[in-house]
Amino acid sequence: MRPMTEPTRDIRRRRKVEHVEWAGRLPDAGGGGLDDLLLVADALPEVDWDACRTDTTLFGRPLRLPLIIGAMTGGAPEVSALNRALAEAAAATGVAMAVGSQTSALRDPALRATYSVVRETHPDGVVLANVGADASPAEARAAVEMLRADALVVHLNAAQELFMAEGERRFSGGAARIAAMVAAAGVPVVAKEVGCGIAGGTARRLVRAGVAAVDVAGRGGTDFIAVERARRGATGPTPFVAWGVPTASALLETLHAVGDAARVIASGGVRSGLDAARCLAAGASAVAVAGPLLRAVRRGGAAAAVEEIARFAEELRTAMVLCGARDLDALAGVPLVVGGRTRAWLRQRGVPTAPYARRAGPNA
Numbered sequence: 185m186r187p188m189t190e191p192t193r194d195i196r197r198r199r200k201v202e203h204v205e206w207a208g209r210l211p212d213a214g215g216g217g218l219d220d221l222l223l224v225a226d227a228l229p230e231v232d233w234d235a236c237r238t239d240t241t242l243f244g245r246p247l248r249l250p251l252i253i254g255a256m257t258g259g260a261p262e263v264s265a266l267n268r269a270l271a272e273a274a275a276a277t278g279v280a281m282a283v284g285s286q287t288s289a290l291r292d293p294a295l296r297a298t299y300s301v302v303r304e305t306h307p308d309g310v311v312l313a314n315v316g317a318d319a320s321p322a323e324a325r326a327a328v329e330m331l332r333a334d335a336l337v338v339h340l341n342a343a344q345e346l347f348m349a350e351g352e353r354r355f356s357g358g359a360a361r362i363a364a365m366v367a368a369a370g371v372p373v374v375a376k377e378v379g380c381g382i383a384g385g386t387a388r389r390l391v392r393a394g395v396a397a398v399d400v401a402g403r404g405g406t407d408f409i410a411v412e413r414a415r416r417g418a419t420g421p422t423p424f425v426a427w428g429v430p431t432a433s434a435l436l437e438t439l440h441a442v443g444d445a446a447r448v449i450a451s452g453g454v455r456s457g458l459d460a461a462r463c464l465a466a467g468a469s470a471v472a473v474a475g476p477l478l479r480a481v482r483r484g485g486a487a488a489a490v491e492e493i494a495r496f497a498e499e500l501r502t503a504m505v506l507c508g509a510r511d512l513d514a515l516a517g518v519p520l521v522v523g524g525r526t527r528a529w530l531r532q533r534g535v536p537t538a539p540y541a542r543r544a545g546p547n548a
């Protein structure tokens with residue numbers, strides 16, 4: 185492993201704290217298109233509220249809700265308490281939790297505790313490790329071992345890096361590095377963006393590299409171009425305000441591109457249990473939520489994040505009952521009409537939407 189110089193380590197720590205500060209304050213990007221995914225309601229639902237089940241499995245492990253607390257933090261003493269609170273909320277609600285990029289702790293062992301606190305707090309839960317696409321196979325393996333993680337997330341963030349003053353400028357060779365990490369990780373590998381989305385062709389290349397799942401992390405939620413511009417004090421306009429693949433389009437493209445070859449996780453502006461129901465009906469295996477849970481913890485600690493997740497669970501169950509779906513398998517058969525800009529996007533991209541709209545529905 186490369187030794188870390190003092191200044192690089194300090195920059196990484198400061199960056200993590202600044203990301204939390206700015207992401208906590210800036211508005212969502214918007215335009216994710218999840219409102220374009222219209223669930224077809226069933227006025228005669230053959231399912232009782234109490235019998236409706238939202239449990240599932242992810243990487244062979246049980247979850248009470250198909251929800252992952254998205255990758256955010258660790259790597260600075262100041263954010264350790266955030267990871268602990270998020271993990272407390274994950275443990276209390278039976279959801280999965282991902283940590284933020286572990287690069288800093290791989291290069292400075294003093295920071296390991298800011299990540300391993302998640303496994304200590306959520307000992308039996310589904311925990312996801314996280315590295316960048318520049319990590320070596322040995323680093324990928326070490327990140328998993330640090331958390332006894334159930335899966336490894338490799339984040340793709342070219343747009344974020346280009347808007348970061350100190351960001352990476354070399355991106356070639358990423359697919360080969362991911363394939364090497366898949367071989368070394370010892371757990372399933374998930375490839376994800378950080379809010380600019382993954383298109384179908386990219387998803388297919390990731391599956392060829394061996395990933396078990398793709399988390400589309402599309403445009404619509406946390407806006408890392410805005411976060412990086414805020415960090416460097418950029419106040420002028422940028423033509424990149426709406427950069428990226430909107431979440432709804434990224435999700436349907438990726439599902440179409442990968443078929444049964446990988447699981448697909450929906451994230452990027454998933455803001456309610458209804459948003460989650462839309463994504464799960466489309467075929468996502470789970471959804472991930474980051475920014476709102478960060479803001480909840482900063483507002484009211486783990487209890488506020490638990491409340492947010494409880495609201496989310498209630499909204500998901502409401503949508504399921506109103507579509508006549510007694511469990512998540514049934515939800516994946518609910519008819520879905522695709523409208524608006526998402527429909528226009530998918531039509532031009534050759535992704536068929538009629539099969540969703542013509543589903544018979546769970547109670548046919």
Ligand SMILES: Cc1cc2nc3c(=O)[nH]c(=O)nc-3n(C[C@H](O)[C@H](O)[C@H](O)COP(=O)(O)O)c2cc1C
Pocket residue numbers: 203204207208254255256257283284285314337338339376377378379401404405406451452453454472473474475476478
């Ligand atoms: C403060 C903060 C830090 C983040 N750090 C990471 C990271 O280290 N690794 C990563 O894969 N994603 C990171 N993300 C991106 C999220 O995992 C997620 O993909 C993105 O925020 C979109 O989801 P959202 O709209 O629900 O926030 C971070 C997000 C936030 C808000």
